[in-house]
Amino acid sequence: MYFKSMGILILCFMFIACEEAEEAKKEADCAAALITLTTATDSFNTKFDNGTATKAECDDLIIKAQAYSDCLPEGEDKTEMLAMIAQISSVCAILSN
Numbered sequence: 001m002y003f004k005s006m007g008i009l010i011l012c013f014m015f016i017a018c019e020e021a022e023e024a025k026k027e028a029d030c031a032a033a034l035i036t037l038t039t040a041t042d043s044f045n046t047k048f049d050n051g052t053a054t055k056a057e058c059d060d061l062i063i064k065a066q067a068y069s070d071c072l073p074e075g076e077d078k079t080e081m082l083a084m085i086a087q088i089s090s091v092c093a094i095l096s097n
Helices: 002-050 055-071 076-094
Strands: none
Touching (some): 002 055, 055 076
């Protein structure tokens, strides 16, 4: 009986550890998505200011912004990010390739 209880206890600890590892990986992936988005935004803004931004670059920025917004929990930050994506989309519509 003791070993059976210990086995169940060990399985519970393993389950908790796996969930924590998955959460840590998700946080790392979201941090990477934010860095990617920040870099793409800086690059796009520079090109936009210089008049050299293309629709393809703008569309790529939207993809990166959407990837980051997928990481955000429901709430004000996600709502603002989705609104920003809509604004960027309107800019993309006027750019040429």
